[in-house]
Amino acid sequence: MRIALDAMGGDNGPPPNIAGAVQALQAASDLTVVLVGDETTLREQLASAGDYPTDRLEIVHAAHSVGMNEKPAEAMRAKPDNSIAKCWGLLAAKKVDGLVSAGNTGAVVAGGLFLRKFLKCVHRPGIATVMPTAKGRCVIMDVGANVFPKARHLLEYGAMGSVFAKHMLGVERPTIGLMNVGEEEGKGHDLVQDTYNLFRTSSLKDRFVGNIEGRDIHSGKVDVVVTDGFVGNVIIKLSQGLFEFVMGMVGQEVIGQLSAEKDLAKKALHGLVQKYHYSAFGGAPLLGVDGVCIICHGSSKDRAIANAIGVAAQDVRVKLNEKIVAELETLPTTSD
Amino acid sequence: MRIALDAMGGDNGPPPNIAGAVQALQAASDLTVVLVGDETTLREQLASAGDYPTDRLEIVHAAHSVGMNEKPAEAMRAKPDNSIAKCWGLLAAKKVDGLVSAGNTGAVVAGGLFLRKFLKCVHRPGIATVMPTAKGRCVIMDVGANVFPKARHLLEYGAMGSVFAKHMLGVERPTIGLMNVGEEEGKGHDLVQDTYNLFRTSSLKDRFVGNIEGRDIHSGKVDVVVTDGFVGNVIIKLSQGLFEFVMGMVGQEVIGQLSAEKDLAKKALHGLVQKYHYSAFGGAPLLGVDGVCIICHGSSKDRAIANAIGVAAQDVRVKLNEKIVAELETLPTTSD
Helix, strand or coil: CEEEEECCCCCCCHHHHHHHHHHHHHHCCCCEEEEEECHHHHHHHHHCCCCCCHHHEEEEECCECCCCCCCHHHHHHHCCCEHHHHHHHHHHCCCCCEEEECCCHHHHHHHHHHHCCECCCCCCCEEEEEEEECCEEEEEECCCCCCCCCHHHHHHHHHHHHHHHHHHCCCCCCCEEEECCCCCCCCCCHHHHHHHHHHHCCCCCCCEEEEECCCHHHHCCCCEEECCHHHHHHHHHHHHHHHHHHHHHHHHHHHHHCCCCHHHHHHHHHHHHHHHCHHHCCCEEEECECCEEEECCCCCCHHHHHHHHHHHHHHHHCCHHHHHHHHHCCCCCCCC | CEEEEECCCCCCCHHHHHHHHHHHHHHCCCCEEEEEECHHHHHHHHHCCCCCCHHHEEEEECCECCCCCCCHHHHHHHCCCEHHHHHHHHHHCCCCCEEEECCCHHHHHHHHHHHCCECCCCCCCEEEEEEEECCEEEEEECCCCCCCCCHHHHHHHHHHHHHHHHHHHCCCCCCEEEECCCCCCCCCCHHHHHHHHHHHCCCCCCCEEEEECCCHHHHCCCCEEECCHHHHHHHHHHHHHHHHHHHHHHHHHHHHHCCCCHHHHHHHHHHHHHHHCHHHCCCEEEECECCEEEECCCCCCHHHHHHHHHHHHHHHHCCHHHHHHHHHCCCCCCCC
């Protein structure tokens, strides 16, 4: 199995990407990683990367890269030979099975949408993200690819998120909830009301628990949270910010008051931060494209990159896309 | 100053409302509270409420109450003599200066919208909520009154939230941020793009910092977060749920490992929970209506009710509505 890695992507450039690729190669013997980026830079940095299986690490040159703050569509047009576009090119040409990027998220999504190689039955791809809950983990979809979706898109996100939860998180019968401002039917704006009705009359109806509220995400009420990309994006960034805020407060106002057991408490808090850090799962899949695409946080370190490559490889191993298509084929057809 | 209290509102009925009213009366000698609800029940429960200034506590009978899970508009129509409608009636007749309710939020908002007594220059009232941040507090508006607003409404929410932050939270020059999926201009859907442009060309432009993301709320990047009622509702409920989830984890995985200093740490954690609990500020004002309306969480206990009555009284003392109108008069006029 072959995974392309956007080696120029992320806030810190090639180093964490190279280190993450090496870690991923050491962890999986069926894996080849294709580093995509400036060949001279990558060869130089690889020279000091320590031991790695040279026969399973390739380099494909890309003359340019997209900056983290560049406007996605403009950058993709102005620099067609950038590392993100090259990764998508390798995927479209079936030279790799999947791609991983910690680069400009908008550019990664735009690259996938430009190609228009969607899975059969998919109208719009969306980004799924795994979040920790009091009962384990849940999948939230979409978190930013589609900020003003149609109800049909949200129905498909429920189906795709559900397949992901089953085959990647090991949930036997995933439940699906629709993010809303109240639980009762009829709550919220037109989009969520229409989506609610689509779910209730679809093949997903037995898995659909109805509307959920913001507080239900971390309590673990459902396995799959369906929402538009605007709300989903706010949810993941708010969760990350609030988590850091609360951890900072606990460090200061709780652990700061201890003396004899201060170090023990600090270590336990550090463990908790690690456990619930966004890097623990390893990237967010753009589901619905033909091939595997995992998007990482811009600040990803080696561990997060290695985990993301691992997730991409596992997506390929479990044939996630075949299963997604099989699930979507059970939905009513639509011209939307 | 006279504040009406929906004595039947909330998950626990009259007891926390009565206890909260008594606490509020003891704290402010210029205050009269009008308890609105079933007179027999209220008289009975007041008999065991301990000492209170009897000359500053009145009762107004309401034959019905709206259940927490009833459909707001239907319930308001079917039971015109309910305690929420009666509170609004007292406000409209200028028999009280403000109202406080921990009842069905949708019904409280519906009551205000039915009356159509909005402040001059206000097109749609919205709910403001105060959230703790790493730098103090911020105001988020709207959090649920208006789930599909126009850009003009959001501009007004920025103005109203800013006046609230200045006069109720003591922020001399409040900054305003627009909740979006990225900081750059041009991000997000049509509503946020239109709103961005309205702010940039309005009298609020010097206070408007532009788009903010979910992670910026708790870092305290701005004093006023402007968003539609759908996203705002998800934000406050998600924050509450995540806060409880993280506190639970800290209790279990950090404090659970301590021995000698376990009690000390537990006490500090309890203090932290109290400090950041939603009841600490005391209710969310429905801004934009002619009069003061404070909406409390359904699970409010006496302390939260007393704080909310205190906030309502303070709104009246600082003449918040006059200041809101003065601020809105600086905005360009519109026919929307």
